[in-house]
Amino acid sequence: MRTKRFLAAAAAALIASTGLVACSSETESSSSSKGDGDNVTVKIGTTDADLKAWSVFADEAEKNGIHLDIVRFSEYPQVNPAQSEGQIEISKFQTINYQAQYNATSGKDLRIIGSGEINVLGLFWKDHTSLDGIDGQEVAIPNDPSNQGRAINVLVQAGLLKLRDGAPKLTPTPADVDKNASKVKVVAVDASQTPNAYNEGRPAIINNNWLQRAGIDPASSVAADDPNSELAEPYINVFTVSGDDLDNPTYEKLVDIWQSPEVTEALNEDSNGTAVQVQRSKEDLNKILDNLVEEYK
Structure with a gap:
């Protein structure tokens, strides 16, 4: 399949990255899930520790008797291998789609214990x-596997x-577009170049990171995906655990805390209002995950 060529390269990158894990913990504690009186310590990995939502999350968790030992990772490919090797207990950094790619390429079976937010993607x-007036225009889209589909x-x-007909519903590529039946053309470029296309007057799909760097108002989009749509489901951000921890009540409590009004308010501030909290059962989330893994194999 056409996805296998990409996945083989992705697997090689993942293998290479496991030897280059660069992470640090916000605490001196090297022990995991150890109780201190009525408190329990959880070692959680993320690439987003500098965001206000994470500071509020840690404070709210502390109020609920959970001390977060936050392990900071500098790159996405470092986190899942660290979790598979037991360096962290739980993570919150990735979408279902990203986790599915990891599971498919690594042969691991990390699971989802709860949902977080989805960041709306706009045109x-x-x-x-x-x-x-957009008919006939060329639309710039990011060419990375996480955002292109x-x-x-x-x-x-x-x-x-x-x-x-027959195109993959959740992970289409430009080759899957029926050009004769479409109103616009797509041009896949590096995500960093999408703001340049916008500034040149061309329509562009721009993800939130590049919107913020380019100073583009997220509210100025002329179209966006529906966070409640089936097509958006792969892009729900999730809490990831090993299969043995899928029913861990402490980790389930962390999911509830992330969905609290306090964290949601901070998350909206971090994302300039583009983050929408999604509440889905872990059964639904893992079903989406497993379907995507099969598609990527």
């Missing part, structure tokens, strides 16, 4: 407030693209 077109589906939801 931006400088000096335009609607899709009027989702960007195409944003355009599908907006009625601008049609996919060929």
Whole structure:
């Protein structure tokens, strides 16, 4: 399958990255899940520890008798291997889609214990407030595997693209677009170049990180995906654990704390209002995960 070539390369990158794990803990504690009176310590990994939401999350967890030993990772590919090797107990950094790619390429079976937020992905077109006049335009989309399929589906939801019969529903590529039935063309570029396309006057799908760096108002999008749509499900951010910990009540409590009003408010501030909390059962989340793993194999 066409995905296997990408996945083979991704697997090699993951293997290489495991020898280069660069992480640090916010505490001196080297012991994991040890109680201190009525408190328990949980070693949790993330790439987002500097965000306000994580500071509020740690404070709220402490109020509930859970001390977070936050392990900071500098790159995404470092986290799942560290979890598989038992260096951390739980993580919160990735989407279901990213976890599915890891499971499929590594042969591991990390599981999802709860959901967090989904960051809405938008279509931006400088000096335009609607899709009027977009027919025939070339739309720049990110070319990385984590965002490309989702960007195409944003355009599908907006009625601008049609996919060929038999195309993968959740992970389409530009080759899956039915050009004759579509209103726009897509040009896949590095995600860092999507703001440049926007500034040149071309419509572009731009993810939140690059929106913030380019100073583009997230509210100015002319279209966006629906966080409640089936097509958006792979992009729900999740809490990941080993299979043995899928029913751990302390970790389930952390999911509840992340969904609290205090953390949600901080999350909205961090994301400029583009983050939407999603509450889905772990059964539903793991079903989405397993379906994606099969698609990536």
